[in-house]
Amino acid sequence: MVIDPVCGMEVDPATAKYKTLYRGKVFYFCSHMCKEEFERRPEFYLQHGPQGMPINDRGKS
Incomplete structure (x- = not known):
């Protein structure tokens, strides 16, 4: 398991649906x-670490 750098949740790299490559690291x-x-x-996020779940402001008027 690895830690989601944004929210801090544990993520299984073998089954993770979302990933990105940044500075040579996945x-x-x-x-x-x-x-x-x-x-x-x-x-x-690399400097400050996980901050909790991002707020979803899409769809608001």
Whole structure:
């Protein structure tokens, strides 16, 4: 198991649906929201660590 760098949840790399390559390292995510958030601000999460679940503000008026 590895830790989702955005929310801190455990993720199984063997079955993870969401992953991205950054600076030669593969990062795994529990959801598309965490993956998208990491891709927006990778250095923030690498420096500060998991911050909890990202807020889904899509679909709000």
